[in-house]
Amino acid sequence: MPVDQIPIGTFSRITRLSQKALRLYDERGLLVPAARDICTGYRYYTYAQIERGIHIRHLLWLGFDLSEVETILSARERGDAGMIRDHFARRLAAAEQEIGRLHAIAEVLRTQDPLNGGFRMSITEPVIKDIPAMRALSRRERGVYQEAIPGLIGELCAYVSPADGRQPAAKMTGPIMFICHDEEYRETDADIEVAIPITGSVNLEGTAAEVVTLPGGRFASVLYTGPYPGVGKAYERLFAYMGEHGLASAGPSRELYLNDPAEVPEEELLTEVQFPIQDLPPSA
Known part of the structure; x- marks a missing residue:
């Protein structure tokens, strides 16, 4: 050899x-x-x-x-x-995002209550609301929840609150919301919509957003206070309430983000979870 x-x-x-x-x-x-x-x-x-x-x-x-x-x-x-620099820059950004996620996990493990799912949280008693139809600025796409939702929120916020002094595309009248159109959790290819209620004239020139009308009706609602990863507890409470009162889901759920994670600690984040509902038919 x-x-x-x-x-x-x-x-x-x-x-x-x-x-x-x-x-x-x-x-x-x-x-x-x-x-x-x-x-x-x-x-x-x-x-x-x-x-x-x-x-x-x-x-x-x-x-x-x-x-x-x-x-x-x-x-x-x-x-x-x-x-090569472009590939390294993208990898660095992904690594820093992962570092942030791991720091958040470490903080939960270090400081929060392990008997309560690891999160400091509170959930209000469910209530039934009559919510009118509303006009909204919307972006909808398929993707991964953790990536698509922040990205779509950023896009819509750039339309209603431009950072460069441009005229806003629309006037915001309510909180940002995430609308889940899937009947099951999807790791990838999830059907994700982010919407912001608006009023007045709309200028969508050069944007990928569209104006939609979100349906109104009866909604079961709870207010969750705590880190976003613990919001599943709010869904758990809502489904239990709906089962106890003979109510069925009548459409996509909504998460309304009532404050800004850049401005408050994660244990103070406010998320309202809403489910459109209808009465279950009586048992035979």
């Missing part, structure tokens, strides 16, 4: 990449062995390929997926520093 041919096992030890991973990278063309035994198919690498293997391991450790690793290494070979 030539001196510059490294068996896959040895190459695996040097680069800290498993043999299973190396076979996958071979199939994808990401790290192709320099030679292959004709009889056994056994893979051999060169010393020059060690650097590429180490780069792959490092990028995976940073959290890039294989497609991104391929793109970054290809850009590196072309000398495209701008593309």
